[in-house]
Amino acid sequence: MANVTLRNVRKTYTGGFEAIKGVNVDVADGQFCVLVGPSGCGKSTLLRMVAGLETVTGGEIDIGGRVVNQVEPADRDIAMVFQNYALYPHMSVFNNMAYGLRNRGMKEAEVKTRVDEAARVLELTPMLERKPRQLSGGQRQRVAMGRAIVRQPKVFLFDEPLSNLDAKLRIAMRVEIRKLQRRLNTTSIYVTHDQLEAMTLADILVVMNGGQVEQVGNPLAIYEKPATTFVASFIGAPPMNLMSTRIDEIKSQLGAGEAGILGIRPEDFVITEQTPAGGVALPLTVEAIERVGAETFVYGSRAQDEQRVAATPGELPPGEVIVRIPGSEAPPIGQKIRVAAVRNKLHLFSGDGRTRIE
Ligand code: ATP
DSSP states (O other): OOOOOEEEEEEEESSSSSEEEEEEEOTTTTTTEEEOOTSSSSSSHHHHHHHHHOOOSEEEEEEETOOOOOOOOGOOOEEOOOOOOOOTSSOOOHHHHHHHHHTTTHHHHHHHHHHHHHHHHTGGGGGTTSGGOOOSHHHHHHHHHHHHHHOOOEEEESSTTTTSSSSHHHHHHHHHHHHHHHHHOOEEEESSSSSSHHHHHHHHEEEETTTTTEEEEEEEHHHHSSSHHHHHHHHHSSSSEEEEEGGTTTTTTTOOTTTEEEEEEEGGEOOOOOOTTOOEEEEEEEEEEOOSSEEEEEEEEEOOOOOOOOOTSSOOOOOHHHHHHHHOOOOTOEEEEEEOOOOOEEEEEEEEETBOOO
């Protein structure tokens, strides 16, 4: 069993900068955990601490029931895949994959069995004698994964492994990594700043911000019920529309007139003259249209003099609203439209955005 547990993990860099401010995460055996968040939120620091490449300032890192804070990286039974592949340019694909095993003194027959098996799984068999420069970016990335696989570690750690690949290859490799992980069933922790990659890969998603965990859970559950406005706007593209509102008109249990933030995802709006009971309607002026085939994004502005309509929650300030509609529809620029969202598609947060009300 190789569950990974982070208990109140902290990191203060020399100089005093606190990069990780007490993180708790539980990754069960065989699970694929993705750490996602904006640049500088601390996800690489956290991963490097699990790998043993950074010291831990506070808390515990537990791999398979053993606290590894003081254990050398080589003795943690983990294998890491980096974004820059870190392949040896003068070595063949075979030797790149075999290097770590030979270094540990493994018998050549066993080395060959493991490398051949990894090459088969990764479809690299015809390329075993090539040098890295004779490979495409995607193939190099597969070699980097091959080096991790042959070790048969308890845990895979991935640090933005796809960020050097073009968009199409990223998607293909994303699917490959997921299939591979399902097949090998090895506990994995994967760092990315790409929320789509995070959503599609994760069994368990950890959304980080400023050295702290904003939310942990199943990706779809997080999408459906983001805990904070940070998560609401980070997960989902285009992001959730957030508008300041007065909560009492939507939900009476809070103090009358208390300020809150109303969130509505672009796909939860429809263009309609109706106002759904308990829902929200907004008049918009179409400012821009993006047609991307199956769907169209409408960028609308709420005009100042139009902010109050029936069932509209309080005083909505002017601002941009993104609406996603089917690709076959597209209102002309400048047209005034009315969009509405039903009651159960509304997300309501406290005024500071830190608490989900419903
Ligand atoms: P990115 O997506 O840009 O790689 P990240 O979420 O992985 O970002 P980290 O690399 O973990 O972020 O960095 C977290 C914070 O710690 C950043 O503010 C960074 O400047 C700081 N930091 C990282 N390494 C060091 C270091 N060696 N000394 C001091 N501060 C550091």
